[in-house]
Amino acid sequence: MPHGRTPEEARAEARLTAARLSGEGVVALALTWVDNAGVARVKGVPLQRLPEVAVEGVGFSPVFDVFLVDDAVTTSRYLGGPDGDLRVFPVLDRAVALAAQPGWALAPGERYRQDGLPHPACQRRFAARMVEAAAERGIAFRAAFETEWIVQRAADGSYPTDGPAYGLHRVTDCSDYLRDVLLALEAQGLTVQQLHPEYSPGQFEVSVAAKDPLGAADDAVLVRATIRGVSAQHGLRASFAPAFEPDGVGNGGHLHLSAWRDGHNLLAGPAGERPAGDGASFLAGVLRELPALLALGAPSPASYLRLVPSHWAGCFRCWGVENREAALRLIQGADDQANAEVKCFDQAANPYLAVGGVIAAGLAGLDAKAPLPEPVQGDPALLPPERQPPRLPTSLDATLTAFRTSTALRDALGDVLFEAIAAVRAAENAAYAELPPEDLIAATRWRY
The missing domain is CATH 3.10.20.70 (Glutamine synthetase, N-terminal domain)
Incomplete structure (x- = not known):
């Protein structure tokens, strides 16, 4: 049993x-x-x-x-x-x-x-093992996923609002729909932190309160199922795909994570400053493994249509304090509430693999006492070439190469799950990577 x-x-x-x-x-x-x-x-x-x-x-x-x-x-x-x-x-x-x-x-x-x-390939059990491995080091986590989605009318594919990005216009046009999303989530015991329009046409975002990592991944699945259900009731169709229109801003699936030991947040530090000790090494481990982690957090060939510079997608391998262009953003809230946001992830990801993989990478960095490099300020794409941090992989093929050479992730996932993930990534890369962007998007738009 x-x-x-x-x-x-x-x-x-x-x-x-x-x-x-x-x-x-x-x-x-x-x-x-x-x-x-x-x-x-x-x-x-x-x-x-x-x-x-x-x-x-x-x-x-x-x-x-x-x-x-x-x-x-x-x-x-x-x-x-x-x-x-x-x-x-x-x-x-x-x-x-x-x-x-x-x-x-x-x-x-x-x-x-x-x-x-x-x-051995149960993804939820993998995340549970990583939580247990952290507990052996005296560390517990709080985590949450942001959920972005785009809606169109099911009847004709039109957008239900022509309001501007982040605009009140969109809330006015879709107020009944958004009200019902909020009511459904809260009826299911979820605490909604924010619900607002996003950048792309017909795009919205909802954030729910942090939980333990398994609870956060469970909530990510539940939130998407709920949004689909409410959307259908309103004659709408919801997409969580990383790319929805060529040259558009797709749907992210940012992961927020804080690490706690003895009531102290390891990622907290003085305002505007880096964390120290184990918190810094944890972030350094995540940063070191980010190219391989994309195989878990940005796993679709379509993910790389989203990971472009100057779109707040986090396509550079760097970290920064409150920097929305860094792949790893440190958010410093009041009262020891700092957390790390992994911005390069999207909702093609299995949330259990995503959160478990980040914990595994961070623990590997902590065990190795990995040093955290200097933070990056501003848009890395606008820095002089000699000061730019490296780009993250720009294709699933390059990500798969990094994943296959990651000892930390193989050890954490185990051979059976690791090889299954690699096989799926390789097969999807072979099937889709050479398609023009519009064909790739059309093939994946409604699959997530």
Whole structure:
């Protein structure tokens, strides 16, 4: 049984969960996990079967670890083909009734082998292992993902507003829709920090309160499912793709992370100054691994249409205090509330891989006492060439090369998951990298 529970304990918890959800009108549970292509996959089960599912799980093929974004299937050194089976189990304390999909609830799933051992390619379990590795060093994290999306009318592909970037005009035009997004998120227990228009036509952003890393990744999946549900109710279609229009500003999926030990934020320092000690080494580790981390956080060939200079996408391998052009931005809030924002990530990413990978890279830097270089001020693209920090990879192919040579990420992910990710990236690169931008965008616009 997962998490060391007995069958009796699992059934008892499931009965309580089912009773709670039934009282909210739920009749079915969407049991979901996110694959290596960044797509949330699902098995639906009637709520009345939840006690049975909590004990036995639901069968699913391990081949889904090598699915591509277009549902084509590749193979890896360890995974692929028609053989084998896994059991996916619901994380019962994260099950929530979906406000925009009456009768349905959603719960994240974790995958196990038929002998009861964790599946070595389970992405959520990978993130959990990294949290546990940090805890062994006395460190706990708070994390949150920003969610950006673009909406069009489902009927004709037009934008529901022609208002300016960040403009009140857009809120006025879409006030009913945005109200319902806010109400649905809050009905599901999420604390919304901000909801506002973004830069591109029809683009919005929502930020929710930080949680532990697993909770943050669970929330990222839940937020997107909720936005899709509310959008459908309003005759809209939502896209979370990293690139939506050629030469446009796509959707980011920035990760915010703070590191705590004994009640002290390791990333906090005097205003305008760098963190010191383990906090500095943690950031240095993330910075060192950023080219390889893009395989987890910017995993689509379309991601590199977004990662361009002077677009606040973080395409330079540098860090800066409150610098929105740096790939790693240090935000220094009041009262020990500093956090690092990884700006080069987008929502083609599996959030469990993204947050787990950043923790793994940071811990490797901490263990090595890696030195943190000087911060960069201003737009790196406008600096003299001799002072410019290096660009991050400009293609998925270059990112894959960096990923394959990353000892820190291979050690953290384990060979089975590492090789599956590499296989999916290589196959998607082969399928899409040579397409013109407009064709690449058309192929991926509605897949995320």
